[in-house]
Each structure stands twice: as C-alpha cells, then as structure tokens.
Amino acid sequence: MGKVLNGKELAERLNSELKNKINLDYQRTGIKPKLAAILVGDDPASKLYITIKRKTCAEIGIDSTLVKLNRECTKAELFTKISELNNDTTVHGIILQLPLPVKFKPFTLEFIEKIDPLKDVDGLHPINKGKLFDYNEEIVPATPKGIITLLEYYNVELKGKHVVIINRSNLVGKPLIFMFLKRNATVTVCHTSTSDLENHIKKADILVVAIGQPDFITKDKIKEGVVIIDVGTSRVNGKTRGDVNFEEVLGTCSWITPNPGGVGPMTVSFLLQNTYNAYKRQISE
Numbered sequence: 262m263g264k265v266l267n268g269k270e271l272a273e274r275l276n277s278e279l280k281n282k283i284n285l286d287y288q289r290t291g292i293k294p295k296l297a298a299i300l301v302g303d304d305p306a307s308k309l310y311i312t313i314k315r316k317t318c319a320e321i322g323i324d325s326t327l328v329k330l331n332r333e334c335t336k337a338e339l340f341t342k343i344s345e346l347n348n349d350t351t352v353h354g355i356i357l358q359l360p361l362p363v364k365f366k367p368f369t370l371e372f373i374e375k376i377d378p379l380k381d382v383d384g385l386h387p388i389n390k391g392k393l394f395d396y397n398e399e400i401v402p403a404t405p406k407g408i409i410t411l412l413e414y415y416n417v418e419l420k421g422k423h424v425v426i427i428n429r430s431n432l433v434g435k436p437l438i439f440m441f442l443k444r445n446a447t448v449t450v451c452h453t454s455t456s457d458l459e460n461h462i463k464k465a466d467i468l469v470v471a472i473g474q475p476d477f478i479t480k481d482k483i484k485e486g487v488v489i490i491d492v493g494t495s496r497v498n499g500k501t502r503g504d505v506n507f508e509e510v511l512g513t514c515s516w517i518t519p520n521p522g523g524v525g526p527m528t529v530s531f532l533l534q535n536t537y538n539a540y541k542r543q544i545s546e
C-alpha cells in the first residue's frame with residue numbers, strides 16, 4: 262500500500278517556521294519582506310493564483326502588492342512597471358504572472374529578463390536558470406523545489422533511481438532535470454513527441470507527471486513500488502483533479518502525493534521561502 266507524501270502538512274510546518282523567522286527579522290530590522298505580483302489582463306485562473314499567493318503571504322507576515330495592467334497596455338508600459346519595481350527598495354520579490362495575454366506571449370522571456378535577478382522569486386531569469394545548470398539552487402522555481410524537499414523530507418532514496426518526468430516546461434520539468442541529477446538520479450524527460458511513452462512510464466522508479474490531464478496515470482501503466490509525484494491540475498465538476506488516478510494506483514505505488522494536498526501547498530510555501538531569501542539578500546543589517 263502506497264504511503265502519502267503529505268505536502269499540505271509539511272508546507273504548514275515550513276510556513277509556520279518561516280513566519281517565526283520573519284517575525285524575528287522584522288523585530289530586529291523594522292523591515293518586512295514584500296512581494297510584488299504583476300498581472301496583465303484579467304484571466305480568471307491567474308487572478309485566483311495571485312489571490313491565493315497574496316493570502317498566504319499575509320498569513321505569514323510578507324507584505325504584498327498587486328500591480329494590475331490592462332490587456333491593452335503596451336510593451337513599454339510593462340517594461341516601465343518592471344523597472345519601477347526593480348528600483349523600489351521596499352519590494353524584495355517580483356512575480357510576473359504567466360501566461361501573459363496572447364499578444365505578449367512571444368515576448369515573455371524579454372519581460373522576465375528585465376526583472377532584477379535578485380528579485381526573481383520565480384527563478385525564471387536566465388541568470389538564475391544558468392546557476393541551476395551548475396547545480397546552484399540559490400533561486401529555483403518553487404514547484405521543483407517543493408517536490409525535491411518533499412521527497413527528501415520523507416527520506417525517499419533518489420541516488421541511482423530512474424526518474425521519469427512527463428513535462429519539459431521551464432517551471433517544472435527542466436529545473437527538475439538538474440535537481441535530480443545533482444542527487445545522482447538518472448533522468449528521462451518525456452513530452453508530447455515522446456514515442457512509446459507507456460514504455461518509459463513503466464520503467465520509472467520515480468514518476469513525475471505534470472501534464473494537466475485527469476486520470477492519465479492508471480494502475481496498469483506503472484511499475485510495482487514506483488514513487489509518484491502528481492503535479493498536474495485540472496478542474497473536473499468544480500473539483501481539483503491531478504493527473505493520477507490516486508485510488509487506483511495506491512495499492513501498487515510505494516509513495517504518492519495526493520492532489521490536491523501534495524505539490525500545490527509546497528509550491529506556495531517555496532514561493533514564500535524564495536521571497537524571504539530574496540529579502541535576506543537585499544536588506545542590509
């Protein structure tokens with residue numbers, strides 16, 4: 262019977278420890294960490310994600326501000342806004358909520374490059390991505406950081422294991438490649454053009470699925486004893502579903518993240534942690 266990698270429980274513990282650290286730093290310096298979230302347009306999912314992030318910030322003592330630009334704004338206006346936040350010494354972390362509206366999508370990297378790497382709490386600036394290439398995990402995206410922390414917290418052996426990641430995005434799959442390699446795992450990365458995906462899945466000791474397709478992973482597809490990290494999220498009948506049929510695979514896997522309650526809360530927790538780390542690097546005590 263698979264054991265549960267309880268991300269919700271661990272995230273609550275980490276958030277509570279972080280809250281204490283922030284409180285002590287605030288008492289000593291009189292400065293609170295502050296996160297600025299930039300939202301371009303009015304995509305409902307993006308609005309919801311930002312609301313959740315800001316709510317959790319408030320709960321643990323991180324100030325936050327929402328910078329809203331309407332979808333008719335120009336490239337220059339967005340560049341100016343990012344520069345203003347870079348120069349604002351009261352702001353320690355900046356997130357540009359993705360995806361951007363269609364007209365800005367081709368310029369996403371240009372906008373991210375404009376963010377001060379020290380304030381890039383999403384870990385997407387080329388300088389931070391480059392550091393990870395050298396196994397430097399000073400600033401890495403929150404989801405992969407949350408996944409690795411969860412596995413290490415539960416002492417899941419990574420060394421020598423065959424990790425299969427179904428996702429090659431900048432926020433999930435690509436950072437995980439380097440983080441698993443650093444821990445001496447062997448990594449296979451799959452995507453929509455992978456031939457014989459089922460064969461790769463069957464060989465995984467650790468399977469990370471992040472595709473946003475409910476119940477994609479079923480009992481017949483996996484190897485006995487596999488560790489499953491279910492990252493993908495979809496809404497089905499008003500409820501959040503992962504990429505894995507949890508009930509079906511539970512008897513076959515050795516460990517599994519519930520979804521919701523696994524990777525999601527760890528992601529939010531490490532966004533806060535990244536913001537705190539950015540604050541610590543920027544305040545002069």
Ligand SMILES: NC(=O)c1ccc[n+]([C@@H]2O[C@H](COP(=O)([O-])OP(=O)(O)OC[C@H]3O[C@@H](n4cnc5c(N)ncnc54)[C@H](OP(=O)(O)O)[C@@H]3O)[C@@H](O)[C@H]2O)c1
Pocket residue numbers: 404427428429430431432433434451452453454458471472473474492493494495524525526528529
């Ligand atoms: N819980 C959390 O905290 C959290 C955090 C981040 C993301 N997520 C969820 O994780 C999922 C992925 O997010 P993302 O931002 O990485 O999305 P994304 O940029 O769209 O990436 C999806 C990846 O999955 C691959 N893929 C999609 N369908 C596939 C299939 N049928 N077979 C094989 N590969 C397939 C894509 O391949 P190609 O590259 O070939 O297109 C791509 O690499 C979403 O459901 C998102 O909501 C959850």
